[in-house]
Amino acid sequence: MSKAGRLVVLVSGSGTNLQALLDASADPSYGARVVAVGADREGIEGLVRATKAGVPTFVEKLGDYPTRADWDRAIAAKIASYEPDLVVSAGFMKILGAPTLDAFPVLNTHPALLPSFPGAHGVRDALAHGVKVTGCTVMLADEGIDTGPIVAQEAVPVLPDDDEETLHERIKTVERRLLVEIVGRMAREGWTASGRHVRIGNQSEGEST
Ligand code: GAR
16 A cells, blocks of 8 residues: 655646645644645745745746657656655646656645546636536646546536636635545555556445535
8 A cells, every 4th residue: 555655746837736735734633744845846836835834846848858758858867866655746837758757746736626627727627528527636646637536526616707817716715625635545544556446445335425
């Protein structure tokens, strides 16, 4: 059974999910702590949040490497240098390649109820489709776009006057709580993955989280 004590969190933007993990891990009984924060770009609020919390940061920009494969190897090596038990992709807007995925479990969070509305515009796509309920999904990353085994999901209603911003903010309120809960439980209770099924602690197959 895997544990999740040492976290490397990857961000590309405001980093409010990262902040929720930083806040939770300030309590040693949480069971996990953020040992480094990585990004694919400079000048983002997520890196400022990490620095304020005294957590080391690194930036690996795709454009700094001749090929995607070179970037994949570089970011995997940087992540490895912090010896994480779990990598958390928290609003990291790049697909990680085999060098990272083969070396570490990667947890990803997405602002829609997968398998509906994968990709970079999950909230916009759900609104455009006219769904009445959307939500958030915490899943293990695989080589696809938001296709990995689902760990937990929570529904959020779409309100008649919602636009992308208001809906995303309501989803993120739920998402932050769910991500913190799942990462903490994975760290404290251990977890296993078999095919598309992820089990935390002694949670029985099919039991909702
Ligand atoms: C989150 O809603 C996350 O699910 C989403 O970006 C937001 C990041 O917010 N990720 C994706 O859409 C990935 N497909 P944050 O920077 O405030 O944590």
